[in-house]
Amino acid sequence: MRTFLAVADAGQFQEAAVDLRITQQAVSKRVANLERSLGVTLFTRTARGVRLTLDGEAFLPHSRELLHAAERAAASVRPGNRALRVDVLNRRSAPAEALHRFYRAHPGTDLDVVTLADANVEAAIEAVHAGEIDASFRAVPLPARDLPDGILVDRVLDDPLHLLVGAAHPLAAATALTPAALAGHRIWIPGIRQGAEWAVYYDELTEAFDLRIDAIGPNFGSAALLDAIADSADLATLVGAGDRHVWPATHDLRRIPLHGPTPVYPHSFVRRAGNPHPTLTALRRHLAATRPARPVDAWVPGWARRR
Amino acid sequence: MRTFLAVADAGQFQEAAVDLRITQQAVSKRVANLERSLGVTLFTRTARGVRLTLDGEAFLPHSRELLHAAERAAASVRPGNRALRVDVLNRRSAPAEALHRFYRAHPGTDLDVVTLADANVEAAIEAVHAGEIDASFRAVPLPARDLPDGILVDRVLDDPLHLLVGAAHPLAAATALTPAALAGHRIWIPGIRQGAEWAVYYDELTEAFDLRIDAIGPNFGSAALLDAIADSADLATLVGAGDRHVWPATHDLRRIPLHGPTPVYPHSFVRRAGNPHPTLTALRRHLAATRPARPVDAWVPGWARRR
């Protein structure tokens, strides 16, 4: 590819060969091989050099794009000046959506969204502290004094919870519900591991409103959960208002907001003090500007109330 | 890259090796080489297989994007089902802009914009006829009966001409001019070759309004022309209203519309009858929907008046 571009730019094999520090014959071979593998002629050979054919011209921008992609790929792991790396709990959560909006508002921004494998708050904070990631969206149930030195936490996104039920569920027709109204109903949130980040939140939620949340069963992923909810008359689950789930159009699922009080999931933004990455500054500015209003009757766990 | 993705998807070298029809050892070597060339570890090796590191996870989407780019590049020259290939006179002309708008309105559309090397109408029509390109934007000075069988031509874009002058030019202060008012002024349009497409248009324009158009001198490109215009007190040139020139902010150039009559450049859309390419249909629909109103006092050469 590089050779193709060098030849296209130079207009002749000879000069491209000099640029690439190889012989003209090597350039000739490379181009011939590329043409053979593509099955088309990319250059018309003339006495003064070469000129792109129509196929070559159509190929040219794609070729440049390919090299740019290669450059971005390498840059994403280059120590020192790599793209801003932000960790999210999962790619359907409200913070992931916020990052997506940020990216659309700033096209071309060097941003990588990752998901920490062993997702717990301490590991995420440690990764930020060590510089492996630049920031993380988490619900941080720690008092500020327990944070490592130089770690800053801002509550940037309170995401109201919705109840998600199938059409056959007794609560399906409600337009809004109080958390207390969920008492006695089965709420299924698979994949909660003991000590995991969500568990701490849901533990306190169940206690405050006398709910019953099942964490049992393996987590087969979002799609399987939605399938089960849609087909069941008594299963329900909780999702964030900002979550972006996709389900088949055949599923008649209902989102029911909770109010009185409004339980919100307190997403915080964890970062290292003094990180000079310009995209980090831009992202923080974006988050501050687009931060949704906190509901007046918001409910958060006790450990989040001071922040 | 493919190997990296296969491993990331499989979660282990062994299975990826089977998928790729190579040995596990080869996979191990490929990944090790990739990691060495990037300077980072992409996988953490475990007893049950491998898992992506943070670097690996950041690298993953870029890797996929790279392969997609490679796929698009190959598809752009694949005979049979390639991307829609449209030829434009140059990349700053109004049709190029229209194509860009079309692309932005339909992101991800498979569209390749090319520029025929020996740009003349006959060659372009022949290329469309032969299927080398799917369509071409041209000013076609031919009666319909002289077109090859199966070639269709639609006038889709009348682009009004503007006079472009530097701040020191005597006409710089005008807000509009008649074509006749340009008589006696030097108009410089380098790079017009005898028999070329524009030449036919400008020949008739000069004759109709008694103008003097200099085609002399080599064409050093748009930037050099604009440099010269900006610095000169008597040079002027003609550009399309839809043209997208870029010039340094230091250049004080003035665009002056021409009216009474309004000379327009009649861009036509040349295509082959029966071409089933879906993007061609979409593009024609887009062109029809965004077609600008023709000025009431439009002037076109005699050969374009019947269309």
Next chain:
DNA sequence: ACGGAGACACAAGCGTCGGTTGTGGCTCGC
């Protein structure tokens, strides 16, 4: 507690691919 299964890494052998050197054919311009 121990042994086997499964997974990745290291080492040696070997073929292929890609580079260089050498040469020929072609076109353009002096």
Next chain:
DNA sequence: GCGAGCCACAACCGACGCTTGTGTCTCCGT
């Protein structure tokens, strides 16, 4: 008409990458 400039073909050679063979580690079942 001849030389300069450019690209293609051929022969040679080293290096890279794949395979086969083996080692080591971890997990799990007996």
